[in-house]
Amino acid sequence: MLLNPQYIADHNQLRSDSHRSKLSYWANEVEKAEFVIQKLIDFQIAIPSWALGTGGTRFGRFSGGGEPRSLEEKIDDVGLLHALNRSSGAISLHIPWDIPKDVAAIRQQAGSHGLAFDAVNSNTFQDQSDQPLSYKFGSLQHVDKAVRQQAIDHNIEVIRHGEALGSQALTVWLSDGSCFPGQLNFRKAFERTLESLHEIYAALPPDSDTARWKMFVEYKAFEPNFYSMTVGDWGSSFLYASKLGPKAYTLVDLGHHLPNANIEQIVAILLQEGKLGGFHFNDSKYGDDDLTAGSIKPYQLFLIFNELVDGMDAHGMNHATDLGWMIDASHNVKDPLEDLLQSVEAIQIAYAQALLVDRVALEEAREANDVVQAQELLQDVFRSDVRPLVAEARRRAGGALDPLALFRQLNVRDSLIRERGAKTVATGL
């Protein structure tokens, strides 16, 4: 489904006066409004192909309708999101769910939507039907070299698919670990995993004029293994990435921590060590709940962006390009596309607020141990309503002032159901 640009124009026209009034107020209220708007225009968040359909839990899955039945339809869905918000200009594929049959055609299709291919993701947490060896007891950590080799080969295959598509990063998330005390020799599991990662790392394409590949090593505290995870925390991921080499980085998924973890501090340390590679945004209350970004702890999301902006600036990094920004969510009770629009908006709000922090004053407060003032400076921007700035960035980039409202007004989901059917299940899920 392609969005007729006229719809956006009409939508924006109708809201023009109200938007201008808000914008003019806020452009006056906050300093650097223009700066923020420009930064927002540049800031793109990749949509994972698996988040375009309904997710589920081990207890069940309640499909919605009109889910994409093919890679092409997934790209169309992301294209639609991007047309609406002009901030979802990339898609993150998952192999083997999203193996393109015709690479050139897929690239052209994506290009026509203005979409790039973000990090490609391997899958060694499930057994595919045609797979000779099982990952029941792990993949890159497995005691059997043949299983490890199968997993290594799969990862390398994923890199090759990524190369063909123009991606520049491989995300390795391992479900490897153990469910019971005694099951695993932690030491050997670490060593085997490291050895396997080395082989994958060695298969990364060399740097070229057009591409500088990275490997993201994602960590997770628990699930689907319930006693230990072999890449279980940032410390472990950092160890792997350090031993692997300069192209290896840690990837932070907000839902992959123990209760009460201070994720923003982890972000600051990883940035300082030059080892933060990318982000999976979502939100959670209990575990890896994979809820809409900003729906549970929006202040935490802001604090994370506060560290990101501060740390990236300190290292002269480009906000838009030097980290991988991705959503990783699951949609059990919402329309996936609506959920993704909400997530992107929440991320943009947090980013905009972080950009507004008066860093000079903040450092002064810190140097003076003025804790009250430091808190005030952060909360002042968090309590500010930056939505008009975000909307303006969208408008200037060609998107809708209120993407969710337009999505609903256009009855997009109904069209998709008519087109694809009410009982579809997105490929891969």
Add this chain to the structure above:
Amino acid sequence: MLLNPQYIADHNQLRSDSHRSKLSYWANEVEKAEFVIQKLIDFQIAIPSWALGTGGTRFGRFSGGGEPRSLEEKIDDVGLLHALNRSSGAISLHIPWDIPKDVAAIRQQAGSHGLAFDAVNSNTFQDQSDQPLSYKFGSLQHVDKAVRQQAIDHNIEVIRHGEALGSQALTVWLSDGSCFPGQLNFRKAFERTLESLHEIYAALPPDSDTARWKMFVEYKAFEPNFYSMTVGDWGSSFLYASKLGPKAYTLVDLGHHLPNANIEQIVAILLQEGKLGGFHFNDSKYGDDDLTAGSIKPYQLFLIFNELVDGMDAHGMNHATDLGWMIDASHNVKDPLEDLLQSVEAIQIAYAQALLVDRVALEEAREANDVVQAQELLQDVFRSDVRPLVAEARRRAGGALDPLALFRQLNVRDSLIRERGAKTVATGL
């Protein structure tokens, strides 16, 4: 597959000397060894029909082989466990997964294994293929009375199945809740759920000479809903059960709590209020991990039994019959039958140790605020090796001294795979 009793006799014969030597040592070491052995013989733990196959997580499921393909095969599997340990003399069915086609035949089959039918379980956390209305947004809490009615009717149907089989309890576990702030009116969800439960309660069979039905209201802190659960903690469950009436009780599942919860204290309070109905045993480190009982926190399991024995004795309750004892686990990396043998053994050990606590001395220590001595009294029995007593109870009841060893020695799983196939998936999973 039926176990030839001669195998058990041979197995026990071979271990007889070693067992007698251990038993004689421990019968001397601990007081009341004979009392404990008798109690253990009477103590039966129900096996849930869904735990006979491989479980899984939302990330995948790695089937084992030889899983039961029908209710009949599930009963056979529990029969096999019971033949081995003589402590698994009941099966807990799940409707609609386990609807018997021929009730009389099923009862006879179960009877031939010495199995009773424990609590029957309803399922409103999934949509069945032939189901008119969806539980995507809840069942007994649903805003639409028609959905609630469907769920009520289902629960009543489960009661009727239970009656036919000779069960005497309905376990209601609700996945109802919400995934996002705002989604649910907590107040109305509570009221609607209560109203629905009232209708189900009203359909419980009247007390008779042969049956006194109970309704168990199970609570869970999170999952599959990730913001709120409508029966989310013992306090909520207690409220529902109190409002429903004397046949309604709280059911405690060890994995259904927030981090660090003191479950043994909850047990003590519920027993004191006369509202503890039953137990789902398993173990966990992070959430509802559904691991083998006693595999992560065996001391906690003992402390829970310590409260159970103390509280049941204080209320003149019969250990064997006045609470529902069930396992509720999921097996991702183990043979389900082996896992269940391990769980039953761990539960028996904890129960035996709790029986050995010197309660007179413990109360004396407490009255004297002698914290050191109170701890010593509990740890003394926990550090004692009661396995010979548990083995002796099994032996006297006709079971194997070492059920797991015999299970392996007999290559039971291989037989099941030959009989049922290597790629079976237990019905319902």
Add this chain to the structure above:
Amino acid sequence: MLLNPQYIADHNQLRSDSHRSKLSYWANEVEKAEFVIQKLIDFQIAIPSWALGTGGTRFGRFSGGGEPRSLEEKIDDVGLLHALNRSSGAISLHIPWDIPKDVAAIRQQAGSHGLAFDAVNSNTFQDQSDQPLSYKFGSLQHVDKAVRQQAIDHNIEVIRHGEALGSQALTVWLSDGSCFPGQLNFRKAFERTLESLHEIYAALPPDSDTARWKMFVEYKAFEPNFYSMTVGDWGSSFLYASKLGPKAYTLVDLGHHLPNANIEQIVAILLQEGKLGGFHFNDSKYGDDDLTAGSIKPYQLFLIFNELVDGMDAHGMNHATDLGWMIDASHNVKDPLEDLLQSVEAIQIAYAQALLVDRVALEEAREANDVVQAQELLQDVFRSDVRPLVAEARRRAGGALDPLALFRQLNVRDSLIRERGAKTVATGL
């Protein structure tokens, strides 16, 4: 120290234009701005006497200067806060730290500041130097009736002090519990505690034209006892309060829960059951961290107020008077008065936002299972900047547009240090 009203007038005058501009924008943006302002004017949050000095941890305490050395100075400090924000019109005393020597004088002093006396608090978690029996092993739960009687008598004495001052509620927070498995007979501890509470309850003054006394039973999950707390969760507190009678209520302290608890749902249930009595506001990341309200999880604070407003309205309760609103915080690294100004502001913001929720639309979204829209409705108000409304409410009530700025501008702390000394330690701490 008394605040010269002219300072406030000058301060407000200087900010008048800017404030009017913001107010006029927001009065236009949000519906019911006037309604919210009126509600805010009526809404008063009690300041606890113990929060006027520096708190500390078991590892140490870093005193600030100018802390109040007497009850009179504590009242002066709250008076100062109230003069600044007109929303701190009550003080909550702690006995024995705050026993008035001359009740009439104290009442007159408080009255001159416009302060009422909120709930009085007993203390059985410490031993006072002149105390015959120790609370080392608990107070109302103690195995020794003499210790219990001492604690009962103390609570009754606290009620008498409260009566004399015009308070109408007793808050009972018990540190009673146990540090080790085995230490406590949970059942007996519960019964003894209940019996003791009954005796205190019986001593509550009868209802009169001027006073309707309540007893608040506060719960806490852990600390200072580290294995069990005898009033450990809302379920326990609810049980006690239900058994005690209609004057007994549960008090919720935000920091007194296990990790990840859904406090807003607890609030909704307690309100529905007519058993929510009052609130202790603070914020926390790990345990009972007693940080500034809204400093860690401001969205949670809003969600709690969302339930409070919804539930109180549903029961026809008066927001300002039918629940006890108190701060309970500890100040380790901030000026206590500044911290309290921040807390009150955060609470007012959350309350104002909750008042702005479009409840009709929210119920419609809920009835339609429109989860996306329900979230949007809540986040829309949360993302709105209600600070101008809060400031306007303060202004109209005679307070300062920016209390914290004025506090700093007037160098209040320096004055207090000059007056009271740099090394003071607030009485009781």
Add this chain to the structure above:
Amino acid sequence: MLLNPQYIADHNQLRSDSHRSKLSYWANEVEKAEFVIQKLIDFQIAIPSWALGTGGTRFGRFSGGGEPRSLEEKIDDVGLLHALNRSSGAISLHIPWDIPKDVAAIRQQAGSHGLAFDAVNSNTFQDQSDQPLSYKFGSLQHVDKAVRQQAIDHNIEVIRHGEALGSQALTVWLSDGSCFPGQLNFRKAFERTLESLHEIYAALPPDSDTARWKMFVEYKAFEPNFYSMTVGDWGSSFLYASKLGPKAYTLVDLGHHLPNANIEQIVAILLQEGKLGGFHFNDSKYGDDDLTAGSIKPYQLFLIFNELVDGMDAHGMNHATDLGWMIDASHNVKDPLEDLLQSVEAIQIAYAQALLVDRVALEEAREANDVVQAQELLQDVFRSDVRPLVAEARRRAGGALDPLALFRQLNVRDSLIRERGAKTVATGL
């Protein structure tokens, strides 16, 4: 108070028959009984000087009687423990609480008890009365170089005291961190802390024939700072230790983790990286509860020792000397000396059980992905009663078969109260 050796002889004599009978049974049951006994004899656990008196919480402290009033009395108390159990042959001092006035005399006194001086501990989490600058906002992380210098100098002074006493390690536990978002520049705090640690590291004595000094960098997730800790997890500590150099190591305190952390896996990784330096034993349910070792999660303690034994053996490390073994507990409701006897016993039991693990069979099970068998192997030793082996090790080393019983029988506490008074408060607390 010195223990008359005859008391031990008499005590052991009385229990001789019973002990021999148990020992002979267990020596038969477990393989390598003799090996375990020898290892236990060599294994010594340091007692921290601050654990000899009653601890407390921020809510209060309930002193016991007879607490040591001086360093000399602390040494006597540890000497007494060591005389009883022959496993507490070291004391860990805390500066400035335990600065010796006469080093030679102190060394002689300790020597007469057979005590060594374990790691010395610095204190920058409190302000001492004579201290020019405050640690309110941190010490080694402080924004003011003068404060950092003061803290550095203090640590170096602690090293010097340690040198004089014959200690060989400095433990640096930092309470540095922040209580509120915004308060700290995480990056700069890390850098300043690292720089400070470098200066301390540089002051470590050079390796000599008699001493090879280590610096232990202890981490803690939270408390007394409640938003961030600058050395907050093993990953951070590992980073500091790696950057500092080969003499710097991570120290693990069991209570310093987020909920549900897998500490045994952390231990395995640190050992593998050659960066595990030492241990602080205690137990906890909620946070840094500082309870008796093994009193809450004894299986976890065993699993940790299982990794310790496995990892140390893999690296050819000497169990007795190559890691620092210390208790770090607080005693709120128990006699401190009794508590310490319980802790040492629990640690010895866990160590003995870990020594008994059949590592060849365990590796075979792991290589075969036999999860059930791996669990059985661990639980088999955990369920074994190794107390007779521990008692025998004590007996051979000259200690009491049942130290706690003898401590009580001798009325040691009464003697201490008579000698030191009932209202003493141990120095430093």
